[in-house]
Amino acid sequence: xxxxxGIAVFLILLASCRSPEKLLQKGDYDAAIDKSIKIIxxxxxxxxxxxxxxxxxxxxxxxxxxxxxxLVKENRPENWEEIFHRYSALDSRQKNVQRVLPLTISGRxxxxxxxxxxxxxxxxxxxxxxxxxxxxxxxxxxxTKESCRQAYFDFLKVRDYRSGDxxxxxxxxxxxxxxxISRVLIDLQSQxxxxxxxxxxxxxxxxxxxxxNSTWVEYHLGRVDxxxxxxxxxxxxxxxxxxxxxxxxxxxxxRRKQVQxxxxxxxxxxxxxxxxxxxxxxxxxxxxxxxxxxxxTRQFKSATIKGDIDFVSVDPRRLMxxxxxxxxxxxxxxxxxxxxxxxxxxxxxWDLINVDExxxxxxxxxxxxxxxxLNQAITDAIRNNRNLIY
Numbered sequence: 001x002x003x004x005x006g007i008a009v010f011l012i013l014l015a016s017c018r019s020p021e022k023l024l025q026k027g028d029y030d031a032a033i034d035k036s037i038k039i040i041x042x043x044x045x046x047x048x049x050x051x052x053x054x055x056x057x058x059x060x061x062x063x064x065x066x067x068x069x070x071l072v073k074e075n076r077p078e079n080w081e082e083i084f085h086r087y088s089a090l091d092s093r094q095k096n097v098q099r100v101l102p103l104t105i106s107g108r109x110x111x112x113x114x115x116x117x118x119x120x121x122x123x124x125x126x127x128x129x130x131x132x133x134x135x136x137x138x139x140x141x142x143x144t145k146e147s148c149r150q151a152y153f154d155f156l157k158v159r160d161y162r163s164g165d166x167x168x169x170x171x172x173x174x175x176x177x178x179x180x181i182s183r184v185l186i187d188l189q190s191q192x193x194x195x196x197x198x199x200x201x202x203x204x205x206x207x208x209x210x211x212x213n214s215t216w217v218e219y220h221l222g223r224v225d226x227x228x229x230x231x232x233x234x235x236x237x238x239x240x241x242x243x244x245x246x247x248x249x250x251x252x253x254x255r256r257k258q259v260q261x262x263x264x265x266x267x268x269x270x271x272x273x274x275x276x277x278x279x280x281x282x283x284x285x286x287x288x289x290x291x292x293x294x295x296x297t298r299q300f301k302s303a304t305i306k307g308d309i310d311f312v313s314v315d316p317r318r319l320m321x322x323x324x325x326x327x328x329x330x331x332x333x334x335x336x337x338x339x340x341x342x343x344x345x346x347x348x349x350w351d352l353i354n355v356d357e358x359x360x361x362x363x364x365x366x367x368x369x370x371x372x373x374l375n376q377a378i379t380d381a382i383r384n385n386r387n388l389i390y
Contacts, residue, residue: 020052029060030093040100050105057097057112064090077131081157084124091117129162133169140176145231148180149216184219184389185230186382191239192305196367203371205236207379217389219382231314232389236325236378238307241367246360247300254293257344261288292340294349297357299333303366305374309381311388320388323381327374329366333358 020039023032036053039045064086071079071086094115103110136154139147155173163169188205190196209219220230265273266282274282306326313320336352338345345353361369 024052024056029056032056033093033096037096037100047106050103054103054105054110060093061090080124080127080131084121084128087117087121087124091121125161129158129165132157133166136172145180145182148176152176152180180216182217182231182389183228184217184232184234186219186221186234188236191237192241194241200368200371204374206375207382212382233312233314234382235310235312236307238305240306241304243303243363243366244301249298251296252293254291255344255346255349257290258287259290260285262286290341290344292338292342292344295337296352297335299357299360301331301360302328303370304328305367305370309378311385321385325377325381327370327377329369329373331361
């Protein structure tokens with residue numbers, strides 16, 4: 001990651017170090033102009049810097065004006081947006097260069113005529129707005145999701161250019177947005193053989209739709225808008241459950257340990273206590289063997305609820321995908337007991353025998369505990385299949 005950041009910084013610095021002459025050669029006239037103006041404003045400009053500025057300025061203006069002339073002659077209404085941007089560029093460039101005018105180049109004073117681009121910018125904006133307004137209306141008349149979405153963006157451009165000229169514009173933006181959204185109804189159906197409380201189903205269906213929503217897709221948990229038409233349905237059908245019977249498994253293992261248990265004297269062949277060189281009685285350690293049996297108990301029980309998720313397109317109605325979903329909750333508890341001399345036990349044995357057995361949870365409690373796990377599985381399945389919905 002640090003390496004990538006270093007490369008990015010290097011490239012930025014490299015771009016900033018490019019000379020105006022290299023920028024001019026690449027055809028990046030405005031960058032060359034900006035660079036030259038900075039040099040001149042710092043008072044470090046040489047004659048060639050001013051020559052380069054003059055050349056870049058004229059070439060940039062020539063390029064924009066030739067492009068404008070072509071677009072106007074082409075007489076296509078969709079050209080007005082680019083014409084607007086070209087005139088805006090000419091105006092912005094003129095104001096930028098005026099900061100260093102007049103220029104003294106090779107002993108002569110150079111100035112540029114001040115051209116009023118405002119009227120042309122205003123007219124281009126007006127024509128562009130008119131084009132996008134009519135284009136948006138035409139897209140709305142097609143009455144498809146895609147066309148309404150395009151209309152929405154067309155109307156936003158009208159708002160940027162000439163919103164005051166169209167009194168119905170905000171309503172059109174709202175309508176295009178509403179009609180362009182794909183709505184998804186998430187529905188939960190239960191065919192489980194056991195009646196579960198409503199709180200269980202509330203938790204299962206509590207998908208965080210705000211995390212799933214995108215610009216043009218809305219997920220609804222139930223019919224919150226009675227007037228809304230839904231383009232897709234996600235039908236969650238729960239139809240299978242299983243609770244395993246309680247399982248108790250026991251295993252045994254034995255610990256053995258030899259420990260010192262006092263001393264005993266060393267006797268000679270006559271049964272007398274032997275003495276060392278200093279006259280002391282000779283004795284040796286006496287050991288005893290400790291034995292303890294550890295009984296390890298494993299309690300196990302599980303509950304599972306399964307179902308399917310159908311991803312359905314409403315118009316035309318077709319099943320796009322079926323995906324299984326399940327939620328499992330497991331009760332597992334390990335405990336132990338010791339029979340025998342506990343001084344033979346290791347630390348892990350003590351950790352085990354200090355845990356008592358627990359009562360098994362009842363079936364209903366375990367089924368209810370499946371709800372958050374099932375909810376997460378459903379959420380993941382919907383998130384992983386969002387590419388089906390657009």
